[in-house]
Amino acid sequence: LSHRSAACCSRMFSWMEAITTAYLNKLKEDDSLCRQAQTSGTFYLFHNLSPFLRKVGKKYLIPQLSAAEMKRILEKFKETEQWIEKSVLIGCSDEHVPHFALDLGASEKSVIEAELKGSFTDLRKALFVVDEKDSTLLASAQALLRWHDSHQYCSKTGQPTQKNIAGSKRVCHASGITYYPQASPVVIILVSDGSRCLLARQPSFPEGMFTALSGFCDLGEAVEEAARREVAEEVGLEVESLRYSASQHWPFPSSCLMIACHALVRGQQLKISMNSLELEEARWFSLEEIVDGLKRGPKSAKQDNGSFLPWFPPKQAVAHQLINEWVKQQTSQPTQVQ
Numbered sequence: 001l002s003h004r005s006a007a008c009c010s011r012m013f014s015w016m017e018a019i020t021t022a023y024l025n026k027l028k029e030d031d032s033l034c035r036q037a038q039t040s041g042t043f044y045l046f047h048n049l050s051p052f053l054r055k056v057g058k059k060y061l062i063p064q065l066s067a068a069e070m071k072r073i074l075e076k077f078k079e080t081e082q083w084i085e086k087s088v089l090i091g092c093s094d095e096h097v098p099h100f101a102l103d104l105g106a107s108e109k110s111v112i113e114a115e116l117k118g119s120f121t122d123l124r125k126a127l128f129v130v131d132e133k134d135s136t137l138l139a140s141a142q143a144l145l146r147w148h149d150s151h152q153y154c155s156k157t158g159q160p161t162q163k164n165i166a167g168s169k170r171v172c173h174a175s176g177i178t179y180y181p182q183a184s185p186v187v188i189i190l191v192s193d194g195s196r197c198l199l200a201r202q203p204s205f206p207e208g209m210f211t212a213l214s215g216f217c218d219l220g221e222a223v224e225e226a227a228r229r230e231v232a233e234e235v236g237l238e239v240e241s242l243r244y245s246a247s248q249h250w251p252f253p254s255s256c257l258m259i260a261c262h263a264l265v266r267g268q269q270l271k272i273s274m275n276s277l278e279l280e281e282a283r284w285f286s287l288e289e290i291v292d293g294l295k296r297g298p299k300s301a302k303q304d305n306g307s308f309l310p311w312f313p314p315k316q317a318v319a320h321q322l323i324n325e326w327v328k329q330q331t332s333q334p335t336q337v338q
C-alpha cells in the first residue's frame with residue numbers, strides 16, 4: 001500500500017489541530033474538567049440513534065443546543081438531571097467550545113420535535129441531505145452513541161460497565177477491563193482489467209445500484225490479504241498491483257473503517273465466477289457505462305418500464321471516490337481505452 005495519503009495527512013495536520021486534539025484528550029482523561037465543559041458546551045440530539053435535523057429553506061441543518069437550552073427542554077419533559085451523564089464528547093470548535101451528542105430515546109419523540117421545530121431523521125437519509133462536514137460529524141457521533149448503547153455490560157463478568165464523562169471508554173470495575181470504542185476494518189476494492197472495472201450488487205442494495213467489491217477483514221489478516229481473499233471469494237478472480245486510495249468511517253450497519261484500494265486482475269482472467277450467496281449480479285463496466293452511470297441517481301435511473309439503469313453510490317461514500325479516480329486514470333491514459 002502506498003504511503004502517499006498518510007504522508008499528506010501528517011503534513012496537513014496544523015498546529016491549530018494539534019492544540020485542539022490536546023484539549024480533547026485532556027477532556028477525555030479528566031472527568032471533572034469534562035463535567036465543567038458540559039456546562040459551556042453545545043449538544044447534538046439523537047433519538048434512538050436518529051439525528052435531529054431542522055429544515056431551513058431548502059437546507060437541512062443540525063442544530064446545536066446550549067446546556068441551558070437542554071436543561072429547559074428536559075425539565076419540561078420531567079427528565080432528571082441525569083441526562084447530562086449520558087452525553088458523549090464528539091469534538092470541539094476552533095475556539096474550544098466542546099460538542100457533545102446525546103440520545104433522548106427515552107423521551108417522547110414527537111413532543112421534542114414539536115418543541116424544537118425539526119425532526120429526528122434516519123441516519124441513512126440524514127447523511128445525504130446535510131453538508132459534507134455535518135455528515136462526517138453525524139456519522140461519528142452516532143457511531144459513538146451506538147457503541148455505548150451496546151457495551152453497557154462487561155462481556156467477561158456480565159457486570160454493568162461505567163462510561164467516563166467524555167464517553168471515550170467504559171470500565172468494568174469488577175474485572176478492571178477497560179473497553180474502547182471500536183470499528184470493524186472493511187476492504188473495498190475496485191478491480192480493473194485495464195480498460196473496464198468490476199462492480200457488483202447485493203440483493204439488499206437499492207434497485208440499480210452497483211458498487212465496488214467489499215468485505216470485512218478477518219482477525220489476524222492484513223489489508224492486502226483481505227482484499228485478495230474477498231475478490232477471490234466473491235467473483236473468483238485473482239488480483240495484483242493493489243494500490244491504496246483512501247479510507248473512510250462508515251456507520252452502516254455499525255462502525256466500519258473502509259479501506260479503499262484499486263487492483264488489477266492477474267493475467268488475462270476476465271471470467272467472473274460470482275458467489276450467488278453474497279451477490280445478485282457482478283459484471284465488467286466499460287468507461288462509457290461508468291461515465292453515464294455517474295450522471296444518474298436512484299430517481300433518474302428508473303426507466304418507464306420500471307427497470308433500473310446502473311447507478312453508483314453517492315459522493316459521501318468512498319466507493320464513489322474509487323470510481324471517479326478510475327475514470328480519471330482511464331481518461332488520462334487514452335491509449336488504454338478500447
Ligand SMILES: NC(=O)C1=CN([C@@H]2O[C@H](COP(=O)(O)OP(=O)(O)OC[C@H]3O[C@@H](n4cnc5c(N)ncnc54)[C@H](O)[C@@H]3O)[C@@H](O)[C@H]2O)C=CC1
Binds near residue numbers: 212216248254318319
Ligand atoms: N462506504 C462505501 O463506499 C461502501 C461501504 N460498504 C460497507 O462495507 C460493509 C461490508 O461489506 P460487505 O460486502 O457486506 O461484507 P462481506 O462481503 O464481508 O459480507 C458480509 C458478511 O460478512 C460476515 N461478517 C464478518 N465479519 C463481520 C463483521 N465484523 N460485521 C458484520 N458482518 C461480518 C457476515 O456474515 C455478513 O453477512 C457493509 O457494511 C457496507 O455497508 C460497502 C460498499 C461501499
Ligand SMILES: [Mg+2]
Binds near residue numbers: 213214215234278
Ligand atoms: Mg462483500
